[in-house]
């Protein structure tokens with residue numbers, strides 16, 4: 001909004017010319033969300049406590065884990081509202097609000113945040129760790145994914161092409177199958193981040209690495225010179241997504257201030273589902289869906305551990321991991337929570353660096 005206003009004033013006051021630069025606006029978006037989260041954090045935590053918006057730690061069937069985690073009972077939750085509100089505000093201020101990629105990303109982000117909010121609300125009302133049924137949750141995710149898929153498929157500026165890292169010329173056009181593919185990416189990434197959000201600062205720390213890598217990838221995708229040089233698809237106007245990703249980085253850093261071990265607040269589904277969906281839609285818009293498997297590798301591995309565990313238990317009545325998602329497996333091995341978290345962050349940072357290297361290895 002500010003961008004749209006100030007850019008029009010650049011002819012009368014030259015200094016406003018600076019808002020034309022995506023890098024400047026991205027930096028400002030990150031600083032805005034960071035300071036919003038930092039300044040509002042304590043206030044929000046106190047209000048969540050006042051209104052008894054607090055976590056119920058799961059006990060049934062998982063006594064050993066409950067023993068390790070029981071001190072977390074009553075931690076304020078739904079702090080993801082802080083992330084969602086600050087990212088939306090900052091994006092509205094610093095990005096071009098008429099840019100179709102920004103509109104689509106905000107739509108996905110907000111729609112999944114609302115779903116997560118309802119899920120958290122149902123948990124609180126029931127006084128349980130169980131929220132919406134899997135059927136309801138999956139159906140709404142599917143509808144959101146389908147809406148985005150149809151919008152993208154009929155958008156003339158978006159192709160149904162899938163590009164592969166490491167190969168210069170390997171491109172597959174999915175045709176109408178692009179719609180289910182979009183649903184898969186959005187639902188998959190939303191659930192994967194949600195699964196990962198089980199230790200203090202784990203999901204939010206990994207999101208910082210992923211969103212940082214995506215900020216760079218969006219900038220390159222929207223820049224004719226860089227994308228031609230690196231032989232990646234040039235997507236006019238997608239550079240604007242750099243502002244959104246940077247806003248997400250700043251918000252997650254601000255949230256991590258309070259969510260780091262030992263956490264004073266949890267983000268809840270309102271945060272985890274929205275963040276996951278946002279990462280998915282950005283990957284789709286800049287044609288980095290396959291690369292998402294690498295850059296968001298921690299989320300993928302966490303989701304895979306759940307799938308493997310469920311399949312092996314259902315068919316062979318045996319568990320591959322002591323407990324899924326993977327972070328619980330390490331907890332069951334007796335590794336301290338803070339160590340698991342920092343090691344997952346390190347792994348996530350390495351994956352982000354590796355992702356950037358793939359741009360050159362072709």
Ligand code: 57M
Pocket residue numbers: 055056057058062065069072077078194195197198199200201202259263265266267268269272306309310313319322323324325328
């Ligand atoms: C959400 N939520 C955390 C918090 C957070 C199919 C199955 C694998 C599903 C999975 C599941 O429900 N995952 C989705 C995971 C929960 O965190 C809340 O939920 C929000 C995110 N949606 O923001 O509000 C708990 O995680 C801990 N936590 C922290 N710090 C944080 O910063 O310590 C969260 C954030 C919190 C807190 O304790 O209460 C969660 O883990 O429930 N289910 C599981 O993950 C369960 N695993 C399981 O059932 N494994 C089985 C099979 C089915 C795969 C197996 O291995 O045999 C575990 N979850 C819990 N206890 N809580 C089991 C043990």
